[in-house]
Structure formats: structure tokens, C-alpha cells
Amino acid sequence: MAHGLTAGAHHIEVVKETNNNEHMTFLGFAGIDGIGPLAPPLPHSRRIAFYGDSNLAGNSLEHEENNGQLSYRGCTNTLAGITARRLDAAYQNCSISGATISSLNNWYDRVNPSDENTQWGFSNWVPDVVVINIGANDIYYYSESRIRTRYNNLLDDMRATYPNAHIVMANGRGWDKDEPADYIESVVAQRNDPNISAVLFPWVFEQWHGCETDHSGMADYVSEHIATVMGWTALPTDVMTGFGRGGNVANGNFEESAPFGGFGWRYGVNKPRVHRLHEPTTAQDGEYFVGVVNGASIQQSNPCQPGQTVTVNLWLRSRYATGSAAADITLDFRNQEMYTAPLASNSVTLPLSTNWINHTVTAVAPLGGDPVFHTRLTIASNGQSQVAIDNVTMTVN
16 A cells, blocks of 8 residues: 555545445455554544546546446545535545436435445434436436426435435536526525525536546636635635636646546546646746647537637747748537537637747637537647647637
8 A cells, every 4th residue: 555654643544435336345454563543633624425427437537538337436535525525524425427306316316226224324424415416317318397396306315314414406507508508507506495506507517527637627616605604714726727707718738637547628637638748947837738639639618608719829839940840729609519610710820939929819609500609719739740739728708
């Protein structure tokens, strides 16, 4: 587990992650050389229970491209884990890939989701807050009216189970038309229960599951919401966010990275022609910049509305002396189904030199027709060019 530790007390955190229909019991630590572990720290005074589907279950958490292998799943740096740490709370995350509203309602009270005889004793662990992130898998099979009914059935049972907890219905908005985020606030309002609320976060990571930087972005919204309704204080995040706020991009100077290696711009991990480079003497801002070569690109999406003006300011240079180096900058605008073809696209090719040059690119989201939900900024190497990128900012007005 560890090597080369100095003499004295050390702290070990154990996160128990159990895949669906697998069972594991943690029996504790036996100690070393006959000496048992020290007394544990005092337990957290706050508790949060999370329920959800594959996104909250950490599917592809450590991979940017929707890789469902077990080695890329996790819990510590999901929306649940990050939110709990930011709110200094203990947490349980009961989420299963493929879960629907009704299936969650069938198994949420079981130790083994597949065995109705393994009932969980809710008095053993009583949360202050219950966060439910469910509904994405329902829209392909059920109408809005049926989904609303299923939400209410679930909330009836959750309220009976957790009579004193604040229940938060959390949904991402901007991944598909007729998604539950369009009406979850209405479902909550119609219940007239002051101890149930809804929080929406923008879905800016295409049609795929979120990675660590996306989960940190979701946790920004959820932890801030819980802090407001509960009167708690949200601590700074310990995992960089891939969500821009206030119209700006996230990590535009590339100084941050997540534990799995991503830096908030797709697709920067395991791509042979995209590199986050640590070169303090040559970076335009800070110590890092990103290099893209031979047609490679990075991209990031942000919420946007029809008629808004998007302005991008960025610094570019050619990494090697060449007379024809250039970068392609594209601002496109997409509807609520952000993974479909853009409604409009604006591209410009910028010539480069070996010195950093500041550039500004502007585009206006179209009016009329299918409404705009997102803008996507793509920065690409033109042809065989080797492009350095740094200090990227965006405004959406």
C-alpha cells in the first residue's frame, strides 16, 4: 500500500467501490507487527446520500471518450465524492449503470439490488441531504407525462424513507431534446414540499459520460446549491473543473490538470498529436501551454443562447520556424442535442510566427429556427503545422 513512510502516524482513506451484483465486505485493518490502528478521527457531522445511473456511478470517469472498462470507473472523483468533500460530509453513492426512475425505486432500499430480501436498514445511516440524478435513461422509452408520474412515485417513497432529509433533484441540461431537465423544476414545484429542491447544471461534454473534470463541474453547481439550501459552506474543489463559468472557458491557461491527466479540453489525453507542455520559460501565461500538431485539435463547449455574441481571445505561435504555419479556429453553435451537427459554424485560419501573437475571433449565435443551446470552440493545427496555444478566454454576451 505504501513504502518509505516516516515514523509516526499516517492516515489511510478507504473508499469501498462495489460493482453491480458484486459483493464485498470491508473487515478493517489488522495492524502492523501486532500493533493495531490508531483511533479513527471523529466521523463527519454531515451526511449525503446519492442515487443515480451510470453517470453518477462513475462510468468512464477516468477516460474522456466514453470507455466503460472497469479500470476507468470510480467513485472518489465523481460528482458524489467531490461534492461530499467540498461540503465536509460523509457520503454513500448508490448508482447503477442503466438505471431508470422506476428501477431505482425498486432497488434503492436493498443491500443487493438484485435481491429484494436484502433490505437496507435506513436507521443505520441517516443522511441530511439526498441527491437524486436520474431520468436520462427514461426518455428513450417513456413520454413526459409518464416520466413525471414516475418521478412523483419515486419522491413519494424517498420522502417516506427520509422524512427529514432535504432532497435535491439534480439534472444536466443540454444533451437531448425532451430531457427531464426541461421539467424537473416543475415536478418539484408542484409537490409543494419546501424540503425538496432542484438544481440544473449545463451538459457540456457531448453525448458521452463525464470524466473527472466534468464531474467537478457538475459538483460546482450541486455543492453550491446544497450549501445555499442547507446553510453550509462549500470548500474549494480539489479536482479541476472542466466547466467554464460566466461565459468563460475553463482552464484557458492550461495550468491545471485532473488526477487522470485530463485538463478540461477534449481531447487531450492519450492523443499522440496533443500535448500539455510544461515549459515555464516559453509559456505565454504561467508555466504550461498546449501544443497540437498535424491537424490535431482541442475543443471545449459552453452554454449559449440565440443572438448572443461569442468572443474568443487567445495567444498562438508556431513551435518551429516555418513560412506557412497556421491554426484553424472554429466557433460553432448547437441545439439542445449537442452531439448532432451544428446549426451554424464560423471558422477562421490564422497565420502564425514563432513569437506569441494575440488573436480575437467573434461569432454571433443564430436567431430563429432550432434554438441554440451551446457554442463549441475548436482550436486546430492547420495541415502539418505545429501550434502552441495559451491564455484562452471567452465571453458570451
